[in-house]
Amino acid sequence: MNKLRASVLMRHEVGLHARPSVKLTKLAKAFQSRIDLGLSPDGPWIDAKSIVKVMATKAPKDSTIYFRAEGGDAKAALDALVTLVDEDFPDGP
Amino acid sequence: MDHRTHRAAQRIEGRPAAPGIALGPLVRLSAVRHDVRQRRPAAEEHQALVDALTASQEGLSLLAREAGDAEAEAILAFQIALLEDDSLAAPAFAKIAEGEAAHRAWGAAIDPEIASYETAEDPYFRGRASDLRDLRDRVLRHLAGEADQVVPAGVILAADDMPPSTFLATDWREGGLVLRRGSPSSHVAILARSRGVPMIVGADIDRLDDGTDALLDGDAGLLIVDPDQDTRTDYCRRRTEQAEARAAMASFSGPVHTAAGEPVQVMINVTGLAELKTLDPGDVDGIGLMRTEFLFQGRAQLPTEEEQYRIYRSMLEWAGDKPVTIRTLDAGGDKPIAGLTRADDANPFLGIRGVRLSLRHLDVFVAQLRALARAAVAGNLKVMIPMVTVPEELDRCRVLFAQTCDQLRREGIEAKMPPLGMMVEVPAAALTIEDFNANFFSIGSNDLIQYVAAASRDEPELAELTRPSRAVFGLIGHVVKYANRAGREASLCGGMAGDPAQVAALLDQGLRTFSVAPGALGPVKAAIARYTGPAA
Numbered sequence: 001m002n003k004l005r006a007s008v009l010m011r012h013e014v015g016l017h018a019r020p021s022v023k024l025t026k027l028a029k030a031f032q033s034r035i036d037l038g039l040s041p042d043g044p045w046i047d048a049k050s051i052v053k054v055m056a057t058k059a060p061k062d063s064t065i066y067f068r069a070e071g072g073d074a075k076a077a078l079d080a081l082v083t084l085v086d087e088d089f090p091d092g093p
Numbered sequence: 094m095d096h097r098t099h100r101a102a103q104r105i106e107g108r109p110a111a112p113g114i115a116l117g118p119l120v121r122l123s124a125v126r127h128d129v130r131q132r133r134p135a136a137e138e139h140q141a142l143v144d145a146l147t148a149s150q151e152g153l154s155l156l157a158r159e160a161g162d163a164e165a166e167a168i169l170a171f172q173i174a175l176l177e178d179d180s181l182a183a184p185a186f187a188k189i190a191e192g193e194a195a196h197r198a199w200g201a202a203i204d205p206e207i208a209s210y211e212t213a214e215d216p217y218f219r220g221r222a223s224d225l226r227d228l229r230d231r232v233l234r235h236l237a238g239e240a241d242q243v244v245p246a247g248v249i250l251a252a253d254d255m256p257p258s259t260f261l262a263t264d265w266r267e268g269g270l271v272l273r274r275g276s277p278s279s280h281v282a283i284l285a286r287s288r289g290v291p292m293i294v295g296a297d298i299d300r301l302d303d304g305t306d307a308l309l310d311g312d313a314g315l316l317i318v319d320p321d322q323d324t325r326t327d328y329c330r331r332r333t334e335q336a337e338a339r340a341a342m343a344s345f346s347g348p349v350h351t352a353a354g355e356p357v358q359v360m361i362n363v364t365g366l367a368e369l370k371t372l373d374p375g376d377v378d379g380i381g382l383m384r385t386e387f388l389f390q391g392r393a394q395l396p397t398e399e400e401q402y403r404i405y406r407s408m409l410e411w412a413g414d415k416p417v418t419i420r421t422l423d424a425g426g427d428k429p430i431a432g433l434t435r436a437d438d439a440n441p442f443l444g445i446r447g448v449r450l451s452l453r454h455l456d457v458f459v460a461q462l463r464a465l466a467r468a469a470v471a472g473n474l475k476v477m478i479p480m481v482t483v484p485e486e487l488d489r490c491r492v493l494f495a496q497t498c499d500q501l502r503r504e505g506i507e508a509k510m511p512p513l514g515m516m517v518e519v520p521a522a523a524l525t526i527e528d529f530n531a532n533f534f535s536i537g538s539n540d541l542i543q544y545v546a547a548a549s550r551d552e553p554e555l556a557e558l559t560r561p562s563r564a565v566f567g568l569i570g571h572v573v574k575y576a577n578r579a580g581r582e583a584s585l586c587g588g589m590a591g592d593p594a595q596v597a598a599l600l601d602q603g604l605r606t607f608s609v610a611p612g613a614l615g616p617v618k619a620a621i622a623r624y625t626g627p628a629a
Contacts, residue, residue, distance in 0.1 A: 013397060014217045014394055014397075015217070015218075017217055017218070017394060018167060018168070018170075018171035018221060018224070018394070019167045019170070019171070021171075021174075022167075022170050022171055025174060025178070026174070047180070050179075050180045051171075051175055052175060052178050052180050052181045052206065053180060055218075055221070056206075058213055058214075058215060058218050
């Protein structure tokens with residue numbers, strides 16, 4: 001199995017809170033690939049498309065978020081997610 | 094004779110909580126009673142939950158389109174996203190397949206999620222528990238066949254009780270509020286008076302039907318169901334007269350003197366920037382009480398230092414060089430804040446509230462002190478501490494405040510230590526007022542009365558005991574006279590200050606600074622102008 005990986009430092013003031021989590025899961029759902037999220041390079045991994053699970057990580061400010069993705073659009077998905085976190089969850093169009 | 098169109102008018106007596114008259118259809122807000130559901134075959138229970146989830150999602154989407162402010166939109170978007178996530182309801186559908194009833198299966202699925210937020214270390218995440226509870230109840234209401242509690246504008250709402258956040262989220266327009274519980278000095282009543290929403294409490298609302306025409310008399314504490322045409326005409330006329338009288342009272346602007354020519358300061362109590370929009374700073378002597386707990390309530394997350402700073406600074410800019418007295422967070426008692434106050438407090442009014450809570454949550458407290466120290470640079474800021482009982486509490490706050498200012502300056506941020514005062518609402522503090530190192534005193538009469546009388550302000554049957562008594566006036570006089578001797582300011586910001594009938598008695602005690610709800614400015618100034626001196 002060939003999984004692509006990426007990581008990004010989250011600087012959002014209150015961590016992976018409701019508003020950022022909503023944005024992150026919405027974006028993840030826009031891709032076909034299976035996308036996992038973890039707070040360490042070795043997991044545990046959770047489904048990045050599930051807000052229940054993403055919020056349950058209760059990731060605080062200055063956490064590094066790890067992603068791994070598998071599927072046709074895995075590269076595009078990781079790029080988009082890393083940009084979202086890196087730019088501090090800007091309001092989309 | 095046609096009896097159907099001549100139902101007798103029904104009069105329900107309560108206690109006045111906010112003046113004014115409302116006319117409109119009654120809407121009952123009921124608690125969720127999902128246990129009345131009967132369990133049906135698994136396939137039907139499955140479909141019932143699917144339908145309830147879909148209906149909840151539609152209801153939330155409708156609310157989100159009408160929300161109009163970023164905070165509400167964020168909460169709703171979060172709740173909608175939760176409903177869209179299959180993993181939330183998956184355990185419920187599994188339980189239904191095993192033969193569980195839909196409402197119990199849904200509870201079993203979402204309750205552990207709620208519990209995991211309730212026990213979170215971070216207060217922001219703890220605060221989410223209330224969003225999930227709200228979501229749970231919304232789905233349960235649909236399962237029980239109850240409609241969403243979307244309140245149309247201009248109705249008379251009847252409920253057992255109402256949290257301030259619900260009040261703030263309601264579009265009242267010409268409507269009114271009837272509560273079985275609560276009291277005229279509860280926070281909902283304070284909001285109702287401040288926003289001109291007629292309200293009564295202690296009313297028996299058991300036999301009210303939704304949609305019935307009703308008339309709410311907030312002055313008399315009376316609800317009339319199915320009023321006859323004469324009563325209706327009479328009240329419509331009174332409502333017009335009151336609106337005219339209010340307009341005339343409001344024109345009582347500018348500085349005020351007693352009939353003997355002595356100047357008296359009249360300031361306002363506010364909960365946020367919204368109330369200032371319609372007020373001219375020229376009509377008041379400043380803000381005597383800014384209740385910051387409303388910045389913390391009913392929201393997705395606690396306000397950040399930056400957000401608080403911007404609000405405090407905007408208030409100072411509004412007031413120009415007039416004083417703005419900001420009270421640090423007074424949570425607890427009847428003002429719970431998700432993720433901060435304890436839900437299991439056996440006696441919240443005698444528990445961890447006000448400064449007691451702040452000194453136990455230094456992260457939240459210091460963020461507020463930082464915002465205040467930064468804002469202090471922009472105007473005439475005064476800061477006061479609620480629920481001070483012993484001098485050491487105020488001393489600790491003063492040290493913390495000074496350290497906060499030092500820290501800000503080390504970070505290269507401009508900061509200033511404002512005058513630090515205290516609320517006088519605990520009898521122990523009032524009795525030993527000379528022991529406190531406070532720059533000013535502000536008497537909170539609502540709490541002072543209930544602590545002096547050992548009678549809850551939320552107990553309608555004890556209303557007689559929670560009237561201002563000689564004991565209360567004695568304590569107020571003691572504090573005011575000490576403050577005048579010591580050359581420090583003493584003001585009164587509780588409900589008594591806004592009651593024109595109490596104005597003369599307070600002036601008799603030497604009080605010369607009042608802080609009142611904006612709606613009471615006119616009547617209180619008029620009462621001060623009539624004052625000729627102490628009764629012989």
